[in-house]
Amino acid sequence: MALTLAEKIFKSHLRDEPFPGTKVLDIDVVMCHEITTPIAINDLVARGKDRVFDPDKIKVVIDHVTPAKDTKTAQQGKILRDWVRRHGIKNFFDIGRNGVCHALFPEQGFIRPGNTVIMGDSHTCTHGAFGAFAAGIGTTDLEVGILKGVCAFREPRTIRINVSGVVPEGVYAKDIILRIIKELTVKGATDSIIEFQGPVVKKMSMESRMTLCNMAIEAGGTSGICMPDRTTVDYLWPFIRSRYADKKAATADFQKWRSDPGCNYARVIDIDITDMEPQVTVGYKPDEVRNVSDVAGTAVDQVYIGSCTNGRLEDLKIAAQYLKGRTISPDVRGIVSPATPKIFRDADRMGIIRIFMDAGFCVTNPTCGACLGMSNGVLAPGEVCASTTNRNFNGRMGKGGMVHLMSPAVAAVTALEGKITDPRHYRREKLR
Amino acid sequence: MKSFGGKVLFLDRSDINTDEIIPAKYLTEISKEALKPHMLEDLKDFDLDAPETREARVIVSRANFGCGSSREHAPWVFEMNEINVVIAQSFSRIFRQNMFNCGMLAIELPEDAISKLFQHNDGTAEITVDFRNDTITISSGRGSETVPYQITKFDKALVEAGGWVDFADAKY
Numbered sequence: 001m002a003l004t005l006a007e008k009i010f011k012s013h014l015r016d017e018p019f020p021g022t023k024v025l026d027i028d029v030v031m032c033h034e035i036t037t038p039i040a041i042n043d044l045v046a047r048g049k050d051r052v053f054d055p056d057k058i059k060v061v062i063d064h065v066t067p068a069k070d071t072k073t074a075q076q077g078k079i080l081r082d083w084v085r086r087h088g089i090k091n092f093f094d095i096g097r098n099g100v101c102h103a104l105f106p107e108q109g110f111i112r113p114g115n116t117v118i119m120g121d122s123h124t125c126t127h128g129a130f131g132a133f134a135a136g137i138g139t140t141d142l143e144v145g146i147l148k149g150v151c152a153f154r155e156p157r158t159i160r161i162n163v164s165g166v167v168p169e170g171v172y173a174k175d176i177i178l179r180i181i182k183e184l185t186v187k188g189a190t191d192s193i194i195e196f197q198g199p200v201v202k203k204m205s206m207e208s209r210m211t212l213c214n215m216a217i218e219a220g221g222t223s224g225i226c227m228p229d230r231t232t233v234d235y236l237w238p239f240i241r242s243r244y245a246d247k248k249a250a251t252a253d254f255q256k257w258r259s260d261p262g263c264n265y266a267r268v269i270d271i272d273i274t275d276m277e278p279q280v281t282v283g284y285k286p287d288e289v290r291n292v293s294d295v296a297g298t299a300v301d302q303v304y305i306g307s308c309t310n311g312r313l314e315d316l317k318i319a320a321q322y323l324k325g326r327t328i329s330p331d332v333r334g335i336v337s338p339a340t341p342k343i344f345r346d347a348d349r350m351g352i353i354r355i356f357m358d359a360g361f362c363v364t365n366p367t368c369g370a371c372l373g374m375s376n377g378v379l380a381p382g383e384v385c386a387s388t389t390n391r392n393f394n395g396r397m398g399k400g401g402m403v404h405l406m407s408p409a410v411a412a413v414t415a416l417e418g419k420i421t422d423p424r425h426y427r428r429e430k431l432r
Numbered sequence: 433m434k435s436f437g438g439k440v441l442f443l444d445r446s447d448i449n450t451d452e453i454i455p456a457k458y459l460t461e462i463s464k465e466a467l468k469p470h471m472l473e474d475l476k477d478f479d480l481d482a483p484e485t486r487e488a489r490v491i492v493s494r495a496n497f498g499c500g501s502s503r504e505h506a507p508w509v510f511e512m513n514e515i516n517v518v519i520a521q522s523f524s525r526i527f528r529q530n531m532f533n534c535g536m537l538a539i540e541l542p543e544d545a546i547s548k549l550f551q552h553n554d555g556t557a558e559i560t561v562d563f564r565n566d567t568i569t570i571s572s573g574r575g576s577e578t579v580p581y582q583i584t585k586f587d588k589a590l591v592e593a594g595g596w597v598d599f600a601d602a603k604y
Contacts, residue, residue: 018603022586035459036503042462049601065460072460079462122502122526138504138530144600152529152586152596186447187496191525220499222525285447372456372501393451393500395474 002260005225006156006193009133009257013116015150024152025133028115030145032060033101036120038079040143052087053149059110060084061093061101064368065375099340099366102126102214102308106206107340109239113228113257118142118151123308123390124223125216129209130236131228131257133193136217153222157266158259159189162198165274170424172318173208174310174388174407176200176271177215178279182289183269190220192266195259200273201226206235207314214309215390218286228254278423281405284394292410292422301383302333303415304397305408306364307371310388311339313346315408317431320352322412323359324429329418334361335377341366351432359415373398386414433592434516434535436561438489440570441515442553443478448493449500450527452476454509456501467505468512490517490559492549498527498538507531517561519568519581521546532587533596537561539568539581548577563591 003011016024037060044050052058060080068074077094084092093104102123111117113131117124120142127134137151145151161180184194194216201209213224233240233250244250277291305311305319316338328334336356338344344366347353356363370377371389373396379385381400388411392403406414409423452475458467472480491510497520498506507530510518517537531538541549552572560569569578593599
């Protein structure tokens with residue numbers, strides 16, 4: 001029978017079906033951060049079940065508020081640290097080595113095609129870019145994942161999105177996913193997996209595929225998913241080279257984690273991006289998406305470039321191409337957060353950090369902070385932020401603040417002008 | 433099993449997200465009790481200082497309730513305010529699962545049934561839940577009506593077990 005990739009992963013990981021339609025899966029990777037894990041740890045301790053199913057399958061990072069900003073956040077870090085030591089969890093990324101979970105864990109090679117991945121964080125869907133089933137879950141699911149290595153899901157249904165056409169100047173993966181969310185709406189993919197296919201996705205880097213999958217949840221999706229291919233192999237090669245004779249062999253092996261021709265999709269959507277403009281959100285829902293030309297001129301107080309959506313090297317490069325040799329508007333606060341220490345180092349080596357600083361940006365350490373109004377760039381009531389993040393909810397980056405979601409390209413030129421600006425009016429400079 | 437039913441808080445809007453239910457700045461709390469005063473703090477355009485809010489034991493809302501962040505702090509802040517039932521036209525997957533995982537009820541009803549419930553929004557509405565027979569009954573100054581609902585066998589078992597940790601611990 002022809003199966004979708006998600007169906008193949010469910011079939012291969014099925015531990016139990018306690019009731020028809022309820023699939024309890026074995027989990028390959030349980031990821032933890034300091035916001036949603038401490039309450040799970042405390043509950044396990046209170047129940048007298050302070051155990052972990054497999055310390056090697058648990059990956060832990062402190063990323064939401066780091067360095068700790070107050071006693072409460074310091075306590076969250078401490079609970080995590082003590083727990084990691086107690087159970088011999090080796091893959092723990094504390095300050096100095098920590099970064100935004102959905103950028104850091106792929107970079108460490110933790111996610112492989114065909115994996116099942118859970119985390120107490122809704123943007124876990126990002127890891128579907130590797131051909132994995134990766135779902136955001138709550139603290140109770142996380143607690144059971146830590147204790148038993150299982151998680152329950154309903155039968156997967158897959159929505160396939162075919163992205164075709166010529167990628168226009170100034171349009172990037174972020175614009176494409178915003179366009180897709182506009183089409184699906186914020187609830188269009190609930191209880192579904194969004195499969196990204198088509199020639200445009202095939203040509204995309206892993207970073208761009210992660211940007212697509214990252215925002216699957218904004219359409220309600222359980223996971224995003226891409227078909228593993230040579231690009232996936234190239235990204236993972238340092239971690240898998242000992243297992244394969246060469247990249248060709250690895251690519252051939254990864255073919256088993258692809259949707260079969262003739263498999264059953266709940267819905268198929270074709271999107272041709274040839275005539276697409278850069279996209280920007282308005283309002284408080286991520287499906288309220290407009291062409292940049294419709295919102296150009298909207299004044300902003302802050303520009304934020306970072307997060308699990310757009311804080312990777314490719315994103316910083318794109319922004320730097322527009323910022324090089326230019327300075328941002330004196331009316332704007334520019335903040336950039338490279339998503340991991342490696343990204344920070346690589347950006348530094350390539351002169352990108354210098355470009356941001358010369359332009360007038362504040363460069364912060366890797367952290368999720370500003371994206372959800374926890375630290376490192378919280379808005380005042382009435383302020384407007386142009387942001388490369390994933391949510392424009394009311395109050396998301398600070399009570400009473402307004403967020404416009406956009407690509408790093410739109411964010412960069414918006415910083416230059418102090419108002420939402422179309423990047424196609426700018427020449428991109430070559431980076432050295 | 434938790435107790436279900438009581439006075440109703442009507443939230444007449446779709447896509448109420450978990451940031452509105454409990455803003456991220458409170459996610460630094462490591463006890464559920466500390467969340468209690470901050471329920472629905474960032475939800476605009478509703479008068480939540482009214483006595484109905486404090487006395488409410490059931491929320492009735494529209495489509496895609498609980499979208500956005502995976503934070504289980506959203507069900508917890510309801511639980512701390514003794515609201516163990518949310519009835520909506522639809523839920524986000526993670527919020528819905530978090531509710532059942534905590535032994536709470538997330539009941540989906542068709543749009544017309546939800547609209548009927550909203551017609552009882554006169555400040556006196558109460559809902560009782562017949563968990564065994566999968567029905568809810570709403571009573572207000574406008575009368576009383578009983579509406580059947582469906583939840584999955586798994587979700588029902590989670591409520592009966594008192595949540596997913598107890599269910600999973602006994603079984604896996």
